[in-house]
Amino acid sequence: MVGVHGRIINCVKLPRYAEAKFRYNFFMDKLNLVQQISVAALPLLFAITLHEVAHGWAAKQLGDKTAMMLGRLTLNPLKHIDPVGTILVPGLLILSGFIFGNGLGFIFGWAKPVPVNWDQLRNPKRDMALVAVAGPLANFMMALLWAFFAKLAIELQSPFASEPMLFMGGIGISINLILMVLNLLPIPPLDGSRVVSSVLSGPLAWKYNRIEPYGFLILMGLLVTGILGPVLSYPLPALQQMVTRLAGL
Numbered sequence: 001m002v003g004v005h006g007r008i009i010n011c012v013k014l015p016r017y018a019e020a021k022f023r024y025n026f027f028m029d030k031l032n033l034v035q036q037i038s039v040a041a042l043p044l045l046f047a048i049t050l051h052e053v054a055h056g057w058a059a060k061q062l063g064d065k066t067a068m069m070l071g072r073l074t075l076n077p078l079k080h081i082d083p084v085g086t087i088l089v090p091g092l093l094i095l096s097g098f099i100f101g102n103g104l105g106f107i108f109g110w111a112k113p114v115p116v117n118w119d120q121l122r123n124p125k126r127d128m129a130l131v132a133v134a135g136p137l138a139n140f141m142m143a144l145l146w147a148f149f150a151k152l153a154i155e156l157q158s159p160f161a162s163e164p165m166l167f168m169g170g171i172g173i174s175i176n177l178i179l180m181v182l183n184l185l186p187i188p189p190l191d192g193s194r195v196v197s198s199v200l201s202g203p204l205a206w207k208y209n210r211i212e213p214y215g216f217l218i219l220m221g222l223l224v225t226g227i228l229g230p231v232l233s234y235p236l237p238a239l240q241q242m243v244t245r246l247a248g249l
Helices: 017-028 032-061 083-100 126-157 162-183 189-199 200-208 212-224 228-233 236-246
Strands: none
Touching: 032 083, 032 126, 032 162, 032 236, 126 189, 126 236, 162 189, 162 236, 189 228, 212 228, 228 236
């Protein structure tokens, strides 16, 4: 296996995924904070932007054109950036990882929610769930694309391009899978709660959705108390293995 600038790191041939993880960690340890942020910015912006676009696109296919009419079915990140969820929270997580030496293993954020008029959907109760799962599904597909990107980085064996590409691919996989699992939590207004609400009876769904104003506080409470990390980390290894195997890593 060839490392930075062609230097031999390990003469034993590792499995593709093990090689990718080894080189990813090797390269990540060399980056300062500004470099880590600059390389992680693109995967993060794509992850949160396409997540929201997927919601709007699914709603459009099911009868609601609100997001399209408001110009939210665009890949322009400026249309989706939320100052807190897109900039502040990810920035603080990157900074804390750098300060405490945890790297970039746990980053998440969010964009401005795409507006959906549930009354415009052809079958509101069913379509609510379909629109909701479109976002996490988009994150899974992006994680798979970043895994192919990481595979390309290994194939290139370039002393100048492979390591940055591998770092970006690893960050893209991690961020998208974290966002996928995070959004499937049944905490209103996260996507998982829309799925739960769609299978509840009217009165129960109404009571359940009354939690929504407190959803952000619940999420931040789980983060601060250290509960959120283990909850998200539990399914991540299996998902990561699935994605890397599909990409041939």
